[in-house]
């Protein structure tokens with residue numbers, strides 16, 4: 001498929017939502033993305049789970065509840081594409097492996113992210129939620145996700161805010177790192193509230 005680099009966002013979103021590049025997805029393609037050209041905040045997560053796949057609504061699960069709680073934003077704000085753009089590393093549910101959902105499809109971000117980001121010129125802050133998003137946009141870090149998140153002020157200067165995945169499965173990770181709620185979440189809220197007012 002060939003798509004001109006600069007096409008209106010609505011046309012690009014139609015192409016994205018019709019993507020069938022990965023024909024071996026267990027539940028079939030159903031790209032989940034939210035965007036409008038005025039959006040100032042972008043959220044890049046991992047990949048939809050089965051509940052998000054079934055509804056087509058991003059972060060429509062306990063992880064989303066946790067993320068909204070960290071950001072301190074309502075569902076009305078979170079799901080307003082004019083303010084918040086949402087595109088995971090893999091836009092479709094990737095299937096299940098032995099220890100949980102499979103990684104996002106690696107071809108997906110390469111195929112769609114550059115064009116979507118180019119069509120969203122007002123994004124001033126991008127939340128990188130989890131290791132896959134951080135690896136793509138910030139590269140590796142000797143401290144992994146923990147090191148990245150604890151030192152969030154460095155990528156923040158360039159408009160990136162690394163976060164752990166808000167899955168309930170990460171409860172222990174959070175409990176062992178009280179600095180996350182003491183230092184990172186307040187800074188995150190300041191950034192996000194300033195953008196979404």
Ligand code: SF4
Pocket residue numbers: 016019020021022023029030031090091092105107108109111
């Ligand atoms: S995962 Fe991405 S590349 Fe694969 S079918 Fe879905 S939208 Fe297309």
